[in-house]
Amino acid sequence: MWEDRKMGAQGVRLALCFLVLLVTVSACKSGDEAPEEPEVREFPGVDERLWPFFIRFEEQAEQRGVIIDLVEEGITGVIQPIDEDNVAGTCNFNGRVPNHVMIDEAFFNAVGDLFREFIIFHELGHCSLFRDHLETADQFGRCTSIMRSGVEDCRDNYSFGTRSGYLDELYDPQFRGDIFRN
Numbered sequence: 001m002w003e004d005r006k007m008g009a010q011g012v013r014l015a016l017c018f019l020v021l022l023v024t025v026s027a028c029k030s031g032d033e034a035p036e037e038p039e040v041r042e043f044p045g046v047d048e049r050l051w052p053f054f055i056r057f058e059e060q061a062e063q064r065g066v067i068i069d070l071v072e073e074g075i076t077g078v079i080q081p082i083d084e085d086n087v088a089g090t091c092n093f094n095g096r097v098p099n100h101v102m103i104d105e106a107f108f109n110a111v112g113d114l115f116r117e118f119i120i121f122h123e124l125g126h127c128s129l130f131r132d133h134l135e136t137a138d139q140f141g142r143c144t145s146i147m148r149s150g151v152e153d154c155r156d157n158y159s160f161g162t163r164s165g166y167l168d169e170l171y172d173p174q175f176r177g178d179i180f181r182n
């Protein structure tokens, strides 16, 4: 199990400044034909508030040539209070509840879309990509990966401007499965 530190108060304040992106799904009807089923991808065993992020995780992977099916992988997820201090999310990939993402409810409610994505993608990095923590920092002390543990020295730098580069790094095949190698 991995425990991930919440961002500091500054990060939360910063997060609140960002706009929330809304994912909308539309269904269309035409003429006499039977109405088409809305194309809503469903994730059994996953809190519906997590679905937009699960869909986005698959889409961002696909844009980088990585095919991921979180339903097939049997990944489940909940948003609920996590009692432990400063833990925003966890992911189990073995044990009694395999492939299970847990996001702290207070954290989820306190931050905007971008930082929800940050922590959910981090947990899916463990559960789906089997990535380990990576604490590397650049010359300015900024974390080079969203797979940082949050307890080491590097500073988070996830923003709309840096997101794409971080996601390139997240899905980079050279790191996939390193949980089993480290």
Ligand SMILES: [Zn+2]
Residues within 6 Å of the ligand: 002, 003, 004, 122, 126, 133, 147, 148, 149
């Ligand atoms: Zn982690």
